[in-house]
Amino acid sequence: MEANGFGLQNFPELKNDTFLRAAWGEETDYTPVWCMRQAGRYLPEFRETRAAQDFFSTCRSPEACCELTLQALQLFESHAGHLGTELFSKFALPYIRDVAKRVKAGLQKAGLAPVPMIIFAKDGHFALEELAQAGYEVVGLDWTVAPKKARERVGKAVTLQGNLDPCALYASEEEIGRLVQQMLDDFGPQRYIANLGHGLYPDMDPERVGAFVDAVHKHSRLLRQN
Secondary structure (H helix, E strand, O other): OOOOOOOOOOOOOOOOOHHHHHHOOOOOOOOOEOOOHHHHHHOHHHHHHHHOOOHHHHHOOHHHHHHHHOOOOEEEEOOHHHHHHHHHHHHOHHHHHHHHHHHHHHHHHOOOOOOOOEEEEOOOHHHHHHHHOOOOOEEEOOOOOOHHHHHHHHOOOOEEEEEEOHHHHHOOHHHHHHHHHHHHHHHOOOOEEEEEOOOOOOOOOHHHHHHHHHHHHHHHHHHHHO
């Protein structure tokens, strides 16, 4: 397959679209999980690949970039909380909206199918309503935001993503399971993607990450049965 010079050839058929369906707001049998791009820092294979060449060499290699960062298209605004309401509205929000508009227009012009877009603005709780109307299908929440209050503020027009405190993964598997269950109860079963409230830290145990994923899948299925 090739789309107007974009060079998308022989792309493998998608075998699990649960994440995409949740992002589009469709019903799912369980809650999908996704960890942010920097989550790769905790994986030995990521660090091995990354150490093989310097940053700029990596940037110039599409193959290396693909291997390291293949994921849903997410816009990450790291400094929303530092800007505050007025400066965020002036210096960040217009560009956040513009990115969504340009990406969607570019996909349409290229004859490509639309993709759900995610906006995550760290500590941007003061602008949840504006972010929900900025042209993105998913709004990511950091761990300082109460899920129920966030849903009340943004309505049901967008999918929410988040928002377990990353430090929870230093706890026991039993405690991770308890915290995940509470998080899922607060977010509800639909229009939701489970995630941490920020990226994984480099020293986190992959086994704890696995416990987080397993707990989300287990409890979200139970939640749908009740």
